[in-house]
Amino acid sequence: xxxxxxxxxxxxxxxxxxxxxxxxxxxxxxxxxxxxxxxxxxxxxxxxxxxxxxxxxxxxxxxxxxxxxxxxxxxxxxxxxxxxxxxxxxxxxxxxxxxxxxxxxxxxxxxxxxxxxxxx
Numbered sequence: 001x002x003x004x005x006x007x008x009x010x011x012x013x014x015x016x017x018x019x020x021x022x023x024x025x026x027x028x029x030x031x032x033x034x035x036x037x038x039x040x041x042x043x044x045x046x047x048x049x050x051x052x053x054x055x056x057x058x059x060x061x062x063x064x065x066x067x068x069x070x071x072x073x074x075x076x077x078x079x080x081x082x083x084x085x086x087x088x089x090x091x092x093x094x095x096x097x098x099x100x101x102x103x104x105x106x107x108x109x110x111x112x113x114x115x116x117x118x119x120x
Contacts, residue, residue: 006046012036020044028052028072035059043067051075051095063087074098080105086112094118 006023009015015022016038024047032053040061051074063084072095079100094116106120
């Protein structure tokens, strides 16, 4: 349906029933310490919300999610730009608020993502 927002899945178990159909996934407040590798099977994923977890890194394979437009990694443990994020061609918005990213690295991150709105 044109003009309708995609269904947002809030359970990895539910999303994995049909990973090819998942366009929006929210796993906020799940106490995740490790990125769930199952997400990499969601090739049509456009929006990924992983805020308020304990993540320190993402797998480089995140770059295989070529349709990703928005990622919210707010309030995690990232100290730099997660590997592979700069390889996402459609990325429009990246939320990195409340992560321990040093101010001196922020300009370099913005330079790597010239077409992406990045919020620190």
